[in-house]
Amino acid sequence: MKLREVITEDQKKFARYAKAMGHPIRMYILDTLSKQSCCYSGDLSEVLPIAKSTLSQHLKELKDAGLIQGETEAPKIKYCLNRENWKEARNFYQKFLGD
Amino acid sequence: MKLREVITEDQKKFARYAKAMGHPIRMYILDTLSKQSCCYSGDLSEVLPIAKSTLSQHLKELKDAGLIQGETEAPKIKYCLNRENWKEARNFYQKFLGD
DNA sequence: ATCTTTGTTCGTATTTTTACGAATAACGAA
DNA sequence: TTCGTTATTCGTAAAAATACGAACAAAGAT
Structure with a gap:
């Protein structure tokens, strides 16, 4: 017998996205990619103070x-x-964070 | 001598917010609070399948x-x-996730 | 075929997160 | 003051995240 599920699939999905955004390095990477179309690992590696x-x-x-x-x-x-998931995330967080 | 800092304060701040949102239970709580003004721990406890x-x-x-x-x-x-930080988060993620 | 370049994967150590039950705290009611 | 209610904090265990260097993989260049 399964407990009634109170957490929705959306809540899980967007918690997952948020979790991925939940680290400064990853935020930096996403920020970079959102401002220029693409980049290589090496470009990031040159500038970020972490091991490859x-x-x-x-x-x-x-x-x-x-x-x-x-x-x-x-x-x-x-x-x-x-881009597809990015858009999905935008739509969700826009609604989620308010009107 | 300090390394040039590549990660901005904003990236750190909003990574922190994202991290807080990065768990299904916490997403549920935030979702609930965004739909009704407030709630008590007990209200959540009744419905969530986790220890108090x-x-x-x-x-x-x-x-x-x-x-x-x-x-x-x-x-x-x-x-x-x-509400104050919520608004700040909204503004940031709106810009961040795109126009 | 070997070398060079670019990144990933592996193995591992450390730290952080998540979870639980027991103990504690705060406060109103009896 | 003692009791009941509501939640938090404490102690602890197990799992996941973070980080590093060494080893490996893929493919073009020599």
């Missing part, structure tokens, strides 16, 4: 959450926002 | 992040959104 492997992890988190996407352009990988 | 102490922890996180505020109304505590 750590940066990769953050990029993976953002990708897994659906906020960015990566396209191989060997030997580089070009990262861009996932 | 866990709920208290989540409320504390939201309070520490500045997204809600609690007012004693003994022996209860009335929780409401922190």
Whole structure:
């Protein structure tokens, strides 16, 4: 017998997005990508005071959450926002945060 | 000698807000508070499938992040959104997520 | 085929988050 | 003062997040 579920799918989905945004480094990455169309891991690595492997992890988190996407352009990988989900997030948080 | 800081204060601040929103339970609480003016911990406790102490922890996180505020109304505590910061968050995420 | 460049994955350590029940605190009511 | 109600704090355990360097993978250049 399953407990009545009080948390909606939307609440879960947008908690997930928020969680992905919930780290300064990831916020920086998203901010950067929202201002220029795309960038490479190396561009970020040059400027961010963290190990490359750590940066990769953050990029993976953002990708897994659906906020960015990566396209191989060997030997580089070009990262861009996932525009579709980004839009979805915008619509939700706009409504959520108020009128 | 201090490294040049690449992460802005805004990125840190709004990463903090996002982090607070980054859990389904906390998303539920914020959603509830955004739809009705206020509520008591007990109201939430009745409906959420978690221990009261866990709920208290989540409320504390939201309070520490500045997204809600609690007012004693003994022996209860009335929780409401922190409207000022809520507004600040709205403005930021609106700009951040796009035009 | 080997080297170089670009990033990721692996292994691991540390810190933080999440969760619970028991104990405690605050305060009004009896 | 003692009791009941409402929540928080404490102590603790388990899971997840964060970070690093070393090892590895992929593909173009030599």
